[in-house]
Amino acid sequence: MKNAIISELFKQMADIMEILGEDPFRINSYRKVARVIGDTPTDVEVLDTEGKLAELPGIGKSSLAKIEEFLKTGKMTAHEELLKKIPATLLDLLKIPGIGPKAVKAMWENLKIKDMNDLKKAIADGSLAKLPGFGEKKVSAIAKGIDFLEKSTGRIRIDHALEAAQLVTGFLKSIDGIRKIETAGSVRRRVETIGDVDILVAADDGEKIIDKFTKAKFVQEVLAAGETKGSAIIQTTAVPVHVDVRVVAKESFGAALQYFTGSKQHNVRLREIAIKKKWKLNEYGLFDGDKMIAGQNEKEIYKKLGLDYIEPVLREDRGEVEAAQNHTLPELIELSDIKGDMHVHTTASDGMCRPEEIIEAAKKFGYKYICITDHSESSAIANGLSPKRLAEEIKQVRKLSEKIKGIEILIGTEVDILADGTLDFDNKILAELDFVTASIHSGMQSPREKITGRTLKAMDNPYVNCISHPTGRLIGQREPMDIDMEAVIKHAAETGTGLEVNAHPMRLDLKDVHCKMAVEEGVKLIISTDTHHIENLGLMQFGVATAARGWVTKQNILNAQPLEKLRAFVKAKRPK
């Protein structure tokens, strides 16, 4: 699958052209190609073979030729030509906050700065500050930017971002004069990783709000403080988080919320629609000339533009604008639809709590059922169960099930998929379980054919109901396995096997675009927390958000169905 590398090539070409000062619209079109290819779950090579590549939005003749050249030869001449014009290391400098293409170009042309080390030297010896357009403050901002970049781990997890958002909104709520407050940006869209957190406030005295925010106890460093916008690095229990607070008037709150929720590309589409109607859309409202025709609430803006309301999780310019025009938006899965958790671990393997504790906690969530799924023997590091220990656990859980009322208690397993694609338990014992999820925990570096083959073979087993965390990625820590997700999804549909949407913010696996692909093929998904601690049960919201970002409805989710339906799904695959 070459999607990621092709996307990166186009992004690099856009960056280089920007440093060279070429036509911004042309640059923008390269960026769009990068984004569209990066967002596409289907292998570009497959799309090309089927002649469907040019059907993707933003891919015209010229981009198609570049992509095909790369697929055929492993080279992209246009990319190589551009790289001859500037050193590749210049692109790293663009990542420094406060430095853009113009600054990079000026530093390179005048001071021969070509990488981070050169830049540090130029700051230290004072030469950068002498460059026209670079004063003392700008140089100090760049130094800070380098420091931030070197310390930061890049984008942060959605749960960490949400914690920061809740900390700041909680604090702001206590200030007099605040009429409304909402978290906007990528946090509101529940994107899997977050760059910074955007908080939107409706109030009259912006300066006062920003002043209080930037002086709050949790603020580590103030990056900017104006009349309507404050920007700061704040401390949370997990990581430092960049938070922006913006203040707008009450009558513009909806327009500002829409605007600052993004995504940028989604907003561009909306503004284009406004322009066609001879209107103007900005963060203050929707305007016909000087007259505001919408702005106080967000729904009004979509309505006036002739669109059904689009939930924030869908606002990625992945077809949602067209669907809103045609009234074909899906009715998205919600947290309250979830009826049970199908993947939890107990002290029997590597979980931190006893079954009774988890079951009681699940009852408090209002779940109708829960399934205990401890590891199998091969996951030795996770204290996986031998067949004998599993047999004991089955007995123990059945007993609990008789004792505890108000929730159905199921016994299952998270069984290892072994190197040859067979399972860690034989079918005889699997047949005694209510639900079986299978996953790969070893040999994750194997080549694509091997990983894919193991997964497909596991799905052939009539007792396997679900594949857990199908790609094995750990966000920010481990790349996904090299696995053919198209083949996996097709085979899941063929064999009546479900796929997990692992809700842990570090996994979110399946990810959104794979969820979309799976439901389009008619595959049932199971959103599970993979709980190891009691608190983990609360992570379900992130799995639900990820599925919703993949246009998933309640009907597509197995554990949003009554228990009878879930049991029927298991039964349908087993030998009659």
Place this chain on the structure above:
DNA sequence: GCCGTTTTCGGCCCGACTGTTTTCAGTCG
């Protein structure tokens, strides 16, 4: 470079903040 229910040519989203300026360019979202 892409695109078309006003367009196959001529458009392509919009504003805040900052710093270095003295009216604006660069960066960011």
